[in-house]
Amino acid sequence: MSFTAASSAPRVRSVPTIMGQTMFLVAAALGLCALGSVLGRDLSQGAARFCSFAGLGMLLLQSFVRPLRYAALGIGWLAALATLIGFGLGPVIAYFAAVDPSTLTTAVGLTALTVLGMAAIGFTMAKDTVRWMRPLSFIVLGAVAVSILGIVFGGIGALSPVISIVILIASAALILVDFNYIRRHATEDDVIWLATGIFVSIVNIFISILSLSRN
Numbered sequence: 001m002s003f004t005a006a007s008s009a010p011r012v013r014s015v016p017t018i019m020g021q022t023m024f025l026v027a028a029a030l031g032l033c034a035l036g037s038v039l040g041r042d043l044s045q046g047a048a049r050f051c052s053f054a055g056l057g058m059l060l061l062q063s064f065v066r067p068l069r070y071a072a073l074g075i076g077w078l079a080a081l082a083t084l085i086g087f088g089l090g091p092v093i094a095y096f097a098a099v100d101p102s103t104l105t106t107a108v109g110l111t112a113l114t115v116l117g118m119a120a121i122g123f124t125m126a127k128d129t130v131r132w133m134r135p136l137s138f139i140v141l142g143a144v145a146v147s148i149l150g151i152v153f154g155g156i157g158a159l160s161p162v163i164s165i166v167i168l169i170a171s172a173a174l175i176l177v178d179f180n181y182i183r184r185h186a187t188e189d190d191v192i193w194l195a196t197g198i199f200v201s202i203v204n205i206f207i208s209i210l211s212l213s214r215n
Helices: 015-039 045-064 071-099 101-124 130-153 157-184 188-214
Strands: none
Touching: 015 071, 015 157, 015 188, 045 071, 045 188, 071 101, 071 188, 101 157, 101 188, 130 157, 157 188
């Protein structure tokens, strides 16, 4: 999911600089997530879910607490969040790597293609898509909340593929919106929350594709 609150502090805009800083943080977050998934591959299901829920809680807290989106504290928060999400994904990725590595490879490839395609469209798009950010974020948040309730209480059943598709489409659209925002509006104050949003959208896309491959 992405964030809907942008900084109001005026800063000099340099799109190449903002893009470079944002993508550096996204790459670092993905690297920490991958490291967490390796270190957490032997976690129990309960421990992995706790890490995932903790990561989601940190994400929600960051969206409401302004200092967690800026400067060194924001970078540290993103690093911890990404690592926790990686620990949560560890057992799932380890399972697919052992049982069905081709599905895992396909999910990674499709995620990369989706992200690159939507980023390119968003960055070159003439239309300003900033108004899409809030409703898309709420859609993803609602779908994730339903998924969590299903995990905790059961009962989603046949709705699981539908929820995965909703999260996939909305997260891909958020990638488009985030890159469109970088081109049109972003300042250096927006780098950390944009990187966080792009990272989480990438993870959502990957999980959705992996989930759909099991159905």
